[in-house]
Amino acid sequence: MKYQCIRCSLTWGxxxxxxxxxxxxxxxxxxxxxxxxxxxxxxxxEGNFDCFGKAADFCDQFTCKYRELCLKSM
Ligand code: SF4
Ligand SMILES: [Zn+2]
Known part of the structure; x- marks a missing residue:
C-alpha cells in the first residue's frame, strides 16, 4: 500500500x-x-524536564519511555 501524509503530502510505501x-x-x-x-x-x-525532541542524536537517559521516537531521525 502506498501512503500519503495528510499534513505534508509526503508519500511512502x-x-x-x-x-x-x-x-x-x-x-x-x-x-x-x-x-x-x-x-x-x-x-x-510527571515532574521531569520537557525535553522530548530536544536531544540532537544522543541522550544518556536510556530508560526514558519516549526515547525511541525522541531520538528517531526522520
Ligand atoms: S530520550 Fe527522553 S530524556 Fe532523552 S531527550 Fe528524549 S525525551 Fe528527553
Ligand atoms: Zn508529513
Whole structure:
C-alpha cells in the first residue's frame, strides 16, 4: 500500500496509487511534530524536564519511555 501524509503530502510505501488509491496517515516527521507538545506536557506533569525532541542524536537517559521516537531521525 502506498501512503500519503495528510499534513505534508509526503508519500511512502509500495503500491499503485492509481489503482489502489492512497492510505492516509502522518509521516514520521509530522507524527513527531504532532506528538511533541503532548509528550512535553506529559513530561512536565510527571515532574521531569520537557525535553522530548530536544536531544540532537544522543541522550544518556536510556530508560526514558519516549526515547525511541525522541531520538528517531526522520
Ligand atoms: S530520550 Fe532523552 S531527550 Fe528524549 S525525551 Fe527522553 S530524556 Fe528527553
Ligand atoms: Zn508529513
Amino acid at each position: 509500495e503500491g499503485e496509487p492509481e489503482r489502489d488509491g492512497y492510505s492516509h496517515g502522518l509521516c514520521g516527521t509530522c507524527l513527531k511534530d504532532a506528538l511533541t507538545p503532548i509528550y512535553r506536557k506529559r513530561q512536565a506533569k
